[in-house]
Amino acid sequence: MSPEIIFDPYTNLYSKATSLIKSSEVRDLMSVTGRSDVISFAGGLPFIGGLPSEDITAAMDTVIRESYTDAFQYGETEGRPPLKEMLVEVMAGEGLHCEPEHILVTTGSQQALDLLARIFINPGDTIIIEGPTYVGALAAFRPADPSFVTIPLDENGVVVDRLEELLKTSRVSRPKFVYVVPNFHNPGGVTMSEERRGRLVQLAEEFDLIIIEDNPYGLLRFEGEPLQTLASRDRRRVVYVGTLSKIISPGIRTGWALAPPPIFERIATLKQGADLCSPSLSQMFAEQYIRQGLWKKNLESLRPIYRSRRDAMLRALAEYFPEEATWTHPQGGLFIWVTLPAYVDTTKMLPLAILQKVAFVPGSAFFADGTGVNHMRLNFSFADEGSIDEGIKRLGKVINKEIRLCRALGLDTV
Ligand SMILES: Cc1ncc(COP(=O)(O)O)c(C=O)c1O
Structure with missing residues (x-):
């Protein structure tokens, strides 16, 4: 929610359905993660740069003509x-x-x-x-x-x-x-x-x-x-x-x-x-x-790009993430799901990651009851391979630091 509507004078007028709507964590994040200096694994954005502009023009031209x-x-x-x-x-x-x-x-x-x-x-x-x-x-x-x-x-x-x-x-x-x-x-x-x-x-x-x-x-x-x-x-x-x-x-x-x-x-x-x-x-x-x-041509060009971006992310995860972390190996699509030790809260960790100019979506956004706090979703379709390596390296540092902190505080045994 934007700061200017923290106090809402219209509260009594809204329907029950409106009061049940929660601002999406993904949407709130997009405002920060969309900054050009942040490597964002947060959105679910397909790689539109891969769409050939001459194909778009050809299809649009036929429609207009x-x-x-x-x-x-x-x-x-x-x-x-x-x-x-x-x-x-x-x-x-x-x-x-x-x-x-x-x-x-x-x-x-x-x-x-x-x-x-x-x-x-x-x-x-x-x-x-x-x-x-x-x-x-x-x-x-x-x-x-x-x-x-x-x-x-x-x-x-x-x-x-x-x-x-x-x-x-x-x-x-x-x-x-x-x-x-x-x-x-x-x-x-x-x-x-x-x-x-x-x-x-x-x-x-x-x-x-x-x-x-x-x-x-x-x-x-x-x-x-x-x-x-x-x-x-x-x-x-x-x-x-x-x-x-x-x-x-x-x-x-x-x-x-x-x-x-x-x-x-x-x-x-x-x-x-x-x-x-x-x-x-x-x-x-x-x-x-x-x-x-x-569309078929577009799909054929997207698949190898997504595959090599996924591979770049899997390689980087293996290199920079702590051994306590596990993740999925998707055979398609846009996302990898990471599981961290139960004592790590990725929502709390997110601002620290953003300070290091890397972003992800915390796991709790994807559960109706807000559980799943030790997970994160990483998108691999949008950033290029160099940025994926750099972003995962930064994120790995943040996670390692968080794990050390939790251990020092004895949170890992609770
Ligand atoms: C599982 C799933 N369903 C539906 C949608 C909505 O897609 P759109 O409204 O763009 O068709 C998305 C978008 O990310 C999705 O991941």
Whole structure:
């Protein structure tokens, strides 16, 4: 929150939902970490410098030359049909085959999460999330005031056995949905195994649940074999959420939901009140970018860049981080998740890191109950390899110092 609104004279006027909204730790941080002298591993920014400007011009030029009156006009709430046809092609790239009429274009996939929260959650309803989970999903779900039940992640994704245990012992009331990020998790960096995908979909059937499958990173695989989406296993039980943010650009704010028809209708009705339609200009640009095959070219050039940045970060972590630290080895996506000894609080450590001109996101931002304080999320897609090495070196020094301090104070034995 900015200093000028520490005292807020309008407090009594706000809705209950507003009082439930917490300022995102990521957003607060961006103001400092965006300074050019800070090496930031904090944001989730794709490497836009890799987008060839001639390709952007080519796609934009076609839009303006051929149909500028549509591009600057309102469009259908559900999204433009020609774009939906292109999105069918994008999803087919991950083996998910669907019909364009089941796709609802949203203003970023973030909007899909917001609308889904609003159509499903009453105050107090149970929803199942992963721990850690995407901070923006917490922000979208919180205003609806759900009761969050967190299932931990391990190196094979969400621990489905735990979910099963929970559902079987009916320690929770029937959840409205299970929200998962199966590929190259944000922030966890892990991917849900094939076996767990199958089991999760079975559980959804057994316990009559809906799964929200949020998949912004699946096509950013630079190692290993692609795995089947949850939606391609069961279209009735899975609402699939996709986005062009990480494979083309987040600036065009183009995402989508692939949902069973009754859910589709509810989302569409609510979206009408939210923004009438997503920007026509963005949709038409995206359509051309995909139609002209430029998205594939972009993906092919991004994958090796991200892979070598990930490798640079893994090398630097091995060299500069203390031996008590562990981290994930993502096969794609943008993030590495670091675990430090339980007595280290990364939120408290962050200002010290910023003083050394390096930034990360503290783990507690990714847990509904604010636990996870000994973790941090590191983004490897944005900084170049030299900056990654230097930034991790600086961060390693901060962590080593913090660990020494904790030990001197006896905090490591508490
Ligand atoms: C897991 C996940 N879901 C959704 C989003 C939102 O993406 P957008 O609204 O740009 O499509 C992000 C962005 O970082 C994300 O990491």
